[in-house]
Amino acid sequence: MAETANAPMAISDEVAIQIQSMNKWFGSFHVLRDIDLTVYRGERIVIAGPSGSGKSTLIRCINALEEHQKGSITVDGTLLSSDIKNIDTIRSEVGMVFQHFNLFPHLTILENCTLAPIWVRKTPKREAEETAMHFLEKVKIPEQANKYPGQLSGGQQQRVAIARSLCMKPRIMLFDEPTSALDPEMIKEVLDTMVSLAEDGMTMICVTHEMGFARQVAHRVIFMDAGQIVEQNEPEEFFNNPQNERTKLFLSQILGH
Amino acid sequence: MSDTHAHSVAFVRETMLPQQPPPVTEAGVVKWMRENLFKGWFNTLLTVVSLYFIFKIVTGAYPWFANGIWNTSSLAECRDMLDGMTGACFSVLTERWNQLLFGFTYPRDAYWRPTLAFVLLIVAIAPVLYPKAPRNLLYFTAVYPFLAYWLIWGGTLLIPLMVLVGLVAGYFAFKQFERQSFAMGMIAGLVSAVVVIWAGSIVPASMPNVMAIEAVQSRDIGGFMLNMILGTVCVSLSLPLGIMLALGRQSSMPIIKWICIIFIEFIRGVPLITLLFVANVVLAYFFPPGSNIDLVLRVIIMITMFSSAYIAEVIRGGLAALPRGQYEAANSLGLDYAQSMRLIILPQALKISIPGIVNVAVGLFKDTTLVSVISMFDLVGMIRGPILASTEWNGVYWELWGFAVFVFFIVCFSISKYSQWLERQLATDHR
Ligand SMILES: Nc1ncnc2c1ncn2[C@@H]1O[C@H](COP(=O)(O)OP(=O)(O)O)[C@@H](O)[C@H]1O
Ligand SMILES: [Mg+2]
Numbered sequence: 001m002a003e004t005a006n007a008p009m010a011i012s013d014e015v016a017i018q019i020q021s022m023n024k025w026f027g028s029f030h031v032l033r034d035i036d037l038t039v040y041r042g043e044r045i046v047i048a049g050p051s052g053s054g055k056s057t058l059i060r061c062i063n064a065l066e067e068h069q070k071g072s073i074t075v076d077g078t079l080l081s082s083d084i085k086n087i088d089t090i091r092s093e094v095g096m097v098f099q100h101f102n103l104f105p106h107l108t109i110l111e112n113c114t115l116a117p118i119w120v121r122k123t124p125k126r127e128a129e130e131t132a133m134h135f136l137e138k139v140k141i142p143e144q145a146n147k148y149p150g151q152l153s154g155g156q157q158q159r160v161a162i163a164r165s166l167c168m169k170p171r172i173m174l175f176d177e178p179t180s181a182l183d184p185e186m187i188k189e190v191l192d193t194m195v196s197l198a199e200d201g202m203t204m205i206c207v208t209h210e211m212g213f214a215r216q217v218a219h220r221v222i223f224m225d226a227g228q229i230v231e232q233n234e235p236e237e238f239f240n241n242p243q244n245e246r247t248k249l250f251l252s253q254i255l256g257h
Numbered sequence: 258m259s260d261t262h263a264h265s266v267a268f269v270r271e272t273m274l275p276q277q278p279p280p281v282t283e284a285g286v287v288k289w290m291r292e293n294l295f296k297g298w299f300n301t302l303l304t305v306v307s308l309y310f311i312f313k314i315v316t317g318a319y320p321w322f323a324n325g326i327w328n329t330s331s332l333a334e335c336r337d338m339l340d341g342m343t344g345a346c347f348s349v350l351t352e353r354w355n356q357l358l359f360g361f362t363y364p365r366d367a368y369w370r371p372t373l374a375f376v377l378l379i380v381a382i383a384p385v386l387y388p389k390a391p392r393n394l395l396y397f398t399a400v401y402p403f404l405a406y407w408l409i410w411g412g413t414l415l416i417p418l419m420v421l422v423g424l425v426a427g428y429f430a431f432k433q434f435e436r437q438s439f440a441m442g443m444i445a446g447l448v449s450a451v452v453v454i455w456a457g458s459i460v461p462a463s464m465p466n467v468m469a470i471e472a473v474q475s476r477d478i479g480g481f482m483l484n485m486i487l488g489t490v491c492v493s494l495s496l497p498l499g500i501m502l503a504l505g506r507q508s509s510m511p512i513i514k515w516i517c518i519i520f521i522e523f524i525r526g527v528p529l530i531t532l533l534f535v536a537n538v539v540l541a542y543f544f545p546p547g548s549n550i551d552l553v554l555r556v557i558i559m560i561t562m563f564s565s566a567y568i569a570e571v572i573r574g575g576l577a578a579l580p581r582g583q584y585e586a587a588n589s590l591g592l593d594y595a596q597s598m599r600l601i602i603l604p605q606a607l608k609i610s611i612p613g614i615v616n617v618a619v620g621l622f623k624d625t626t627l628v629s630v631i632s633m634f635d636l637v638g639m640i641r642g643p644i645l646a647s648t649e650w651n652g653v654y655w656e657l658w659g660f661a662v663f664v665f666f667i668v669c670f671s672i673s674k675y676s677q678w679l680e681r682q683l684a685t686d687h688r
Contacts (some may be wrong), residue, residue, distance in 0.1 A: 065585055084593070092591030100587035106604050106685055115600060116590035166414040168590060 004244040011219060015040040015074075016172055016203045017062060022071035024054075024061060029059050032068070033227045041171075042240035044204045046235075050250060058224070059174045061107070062205070063094045076171060092120050095165030101157045103149035109160050110145040113167045121168065128167070135163040138195050141172040151228040155186025159193050166197075173197065175206040209254055215239065223247045277462030319344050331649035349653045352661055353644050357660070360479020360634050365412070367471055371482050374408040378489065386675065388682070401489075407470075409478065409486070413518040414468040415461035423454035439595040474549040479634035481664060486553070487635075488668075491560040492618045498561065499568025499614075500607075504598065506573060516571070524566035530627055532559040534538045537631040556628055564621040569570060575606035608683050615676035619669045625667075636661055 010095075017039040024032040031054050040102050047055050052246045060066040061073060064080055064087045073080040101169035104112050117123040124130070134140045136140035141152075149157055158178055165173060175194065177190060179187040191213050198204060198217040208214065216237055221238040223246070225229045231244045242248045272515035294304045300369030324344030328351065329335040334348035336341075350357065381401035384394040396604055427450025478486070507515035524532075536555040579602060588599035607614070628636030640657045644650055650657075 009606065014603075063589055065588060088591050088593060091589055096589040098582060099604075100580075100582055102582035104583065104586070104601055104605075106608065106683075116592060119596050119600065120591040164590070240338075244490065 002231075008133060010042045012041045013142065015039070016041045016043070016076060018074040019062075019074075020063065020072045020074075022068050022073060024066065031227050032061070033124060035071070035229060037229065039172075039203065039205065039221075041203055042201050043218050043219050044198050044202075045206065045222060046208045046218040047222045047224060048209060048211075048214070048254075049230075049249070053224045054222055056176050057097075059176055059205055062172075063091050063096055064172060065096075077111075088120075092168055095171070095172050095173045097158070097161050097165055097168035097178050098174045099181050101149070101154070101161045101181075103157055103161055103164070105208075106150050108146050108148055109141075109152070109235050112149065112160060113164045116164070117167050130166050131169075132163070135166045136160070138166070138196070139163045140189075153186060154182045155189045158182065158186075158190045159255040162193055162197070163174045163188075166243060172203045172205070175204065175208065177207050177209075179208065179210060211255060212238065223250065225250070265565050279282075306360060313360040325623075327662060332651065332653055333649075336685060343629050345656050346653050347656055349644065349650045350599050352681055353613065353650070356639055356644065358480045359482050360477065363479065364471060364477070367473065369469070370408040370411070374405040375482075375485065377408075378406065386679075391452075406557055406573040409482075410474040410475070411470045413461050413465050413517060415464060419457040420454055421621055423450045423457060423623040426450060426453040434687055435595075439593075460607065472508055478635075483553075483628070483633065483635040483637040484622070484625045487557060487628065491564060491625075494557070494561045494615070495563075495565035495617075495621070496567055499572055500566035500603065502565060502569035503552075503572035503576060506569065507576065521566045521569050522563075523572070524562055529560070529563050529624055530630060532563055533627055533631050552631075552633065556631075556633070560621065560625065564617055567617045567620075568614055571610045571617060572606060572612065575608075575610035576602065586664055595627060609674055610679075611680055615673060619672055622669060622672070623665060636664065 003051060010088065019035050019037040022035040026239065045066060047058070049055050056167065058122055061068045062075060067082070068080075074239060076093050078086060078090055080086065081089060082107065103109075104115070110129060110132055113136065114123075114128040117128040117131065118125060133142055133145065136145055140161055141156055141159055141163075142159070144152060152160065153255055160213070162178075178194070179190050180192065187210070191210060194204075194206070194213065195217055204217075206213075206218075212232070218230055218235050221235050221245070222229055223238070223242075225246045229248045231238070231242065238247075242251055295301045320343045322345060324339065324342050325347045326335050327347050328342060329346070329348040329586040330347070330352055331336060332346055335348055339346075355365070355368060363371075364491060378401070380394065381398045384390040384392060384398055398423070403421045407414050407417050427446040430449035431442040431446030433442075434445040502517050502521055505513045506521065508514045508517070535557060536559040537552070547658050583601055583605065584597065592600065626635055626637040628635050629641060630637070636640060640661060644657065645653070
């Protein structure tokens with residue numbers, strides 16, 4: 001593919017995610033149409049597009065929160081099928097961060113972070129807590145470890161959510177509009193966390209409208225509309241020289257003011 | 258903007274205001290009374306009328322309590338002693354105390370056994386009700402039902418021991434097969450428990466006198482003890498059953514889903530009293546001929562089914578109140594179904610459901626008095642039957658029913674106070 005040839009050094013040739021002519025319907029509504037996408041290890045992709053274009057659905061298909069009906073998705077060499085074992089393997093390799101954080105309100109921050117490693121990975125409690133503290137330090141809130149999610153601000157909660165995913169040592173991270181439920185002054189702290197994750201070479205797919213972030217870290221920007229990939233390119237080209245009419249319209253709307 | 262006003266419109270704060278305490282307005286009792294009791298003429302009128310009624314009730318009831326007689330052996334004797342004065346004949350309570358608590362055919366020299374079982378019950382439920390109680394007590398909690406059964410019903414200890422062994426075997430089988438899948442684990446656990454209990458049942462049958470204490474028949478169990486037994490057993494069984502029904506109702510497997518829906522809707526559409534009559538006469542047909550399942554067990558099954566259906570609906574409400582994001586977050590971390598239910602969904606759903614569950618539990622406890630209708634002698638059955646019908650105490654309604662009201666109120670009120678305390682303990686959402 002052309003874009004990988006130009007891509008920065010960090011990307012390897014190893015395929016992390018391969019999606020081939022994937023289709024999905026909600027009832028009779030054709031929400032994703034013939035999606036083809038190859039993501040290489042270390043690659044960072046930003047997905048943009050108008051609301052309702054299927055961005056969330058696409059990344060939720062990757063860790064099987066939604067089921068696709070046609071085509072194939074291969075994650076880390078494992079073909080996604082309806083087999084439960086298969087799905088659990090993929091989910092423990094793929095971290096996901098949600099728009100509304102979805103922290104577990106009845107558990108402390110530390111427990112939020114250690115739960116999955118202890119129960120899914122069977123990590124000893126001590127070790128899981130050390131890992132959790134390591135990642136809480138990375139997202140710069142180790143001092144909140146014993147509080148409950150309800151006591152934290154939105155930005156802090158989202159950083160905890162990122163740390164919680166990282167504790168599973170995922171090879172791929174999915175972000176679904178991680179900053180769009182946040183007050184403006186908190187967006188930066190979350191984006192900074194994501195940038196530092198990018199610097200570590202994490203494979204990332206990120207649905208976001210933060211175009212500054214896209215310019216800074218993305219290897220590739222994908223524009224979706226009406227359930228299809230309409231245009232994809234390197235950030236510079238994508239923003240400075242969009243080709244498709246829908247892309248131009250979208251960019252003029254979000255960058256215009 | 259005109260020049261003259263410019264400098265008065267613009268404003269720059271130079272010193273920040275320090276925080277100050279809220280204004281101290283008039284406080285104390287007088288203020289409270291004025292605001293709550295005498296605010297407006299209607300409010301004042303209500304207060305005065307209420308005070309009048311409270312006064313009437315207290316002055317009317319006081320002599321009845323104060324002149325109460327505690328040590329006669331019949332109503333006639335008591336009336337003699339009162340000699341026309343208002344006064345209660347509480348002596349029915351002291352004279353029939355044991356009957357009120359244990360029923361009228363429970364062996365007298367074995368009263369200490371249910372009493373001990375009751376004391377141990379408090380020890381056994383402590384770690385369940387109070388998170389701060391020592392965790393090791395949970396082992397005792399696990400053994401308690403078998404111990405309590407042995408204490409109350411007597412006979413050989415081998416019977417409850419065999420059942421315990423069977424359940425432990427079932428647990429290990431479950432653990433073994435759970436790794437393959439949760440359903441496999443459940444089936445393996447159930448099968449091995451049943452097999453071990455069935456095969457092991459020859460042991461107590463062949464040695465009925467090993468570690469045996471005087472055996473008591475179910476029909477000899479009565480009084481408030483019967484209400485307590487039915488209440489605790491049925492509440493503790495119907496909670497897990499209700500959880501399973503609620504989860505089953507949400508299941509993606511149509512057969513399980515429909516079985517749960519039909520069960521719940523059927524049970525909710527039938528009065529408990531009819532189920533108890535069914536337990537009394539019909540249920541025996543469902544058991545193997547000759548097995549002669551005793552009446553208390555049949556009643557336990559019916560009340561448990563009844564309240565589990567209600568608890569299932571309460572918990573379903575709790576499950577529905579959880580945002581979908583909780584399920585998705587649990588799934589996206591790789592937790593499997595059983596783990597996400599146990600660690601994420603149920604703790605939150607149950608917390609939301611506490612008031613509803615307690616409501617059902619309190620209702621269940623009070624409904625245990627319905628067994629008096631199928632000629633079992635629980636507290637109400639004892640009062641209605643043997644005590645009021647006796648020649649000595651024919652006609653002491655107020656004292657006896659007042660006692661029953663008092664006892665049930667104490668228990669139910671404590672349960673509801675406990676649940677409020679628990680809700681505060683579990684409040685971590687800081688809304
Ligand atoms: N569970 C669902 N059932 C039915 N329709 C859905 C469901 N989830 C999303 N949709 C629809 O699918 C379309 C794409 O949704 P989504 O992927 O969330 O869009 P985006 O994230 O790009 O805003 C929308 O029209 C939405 O209404
Ligand atoms: Mg979305």
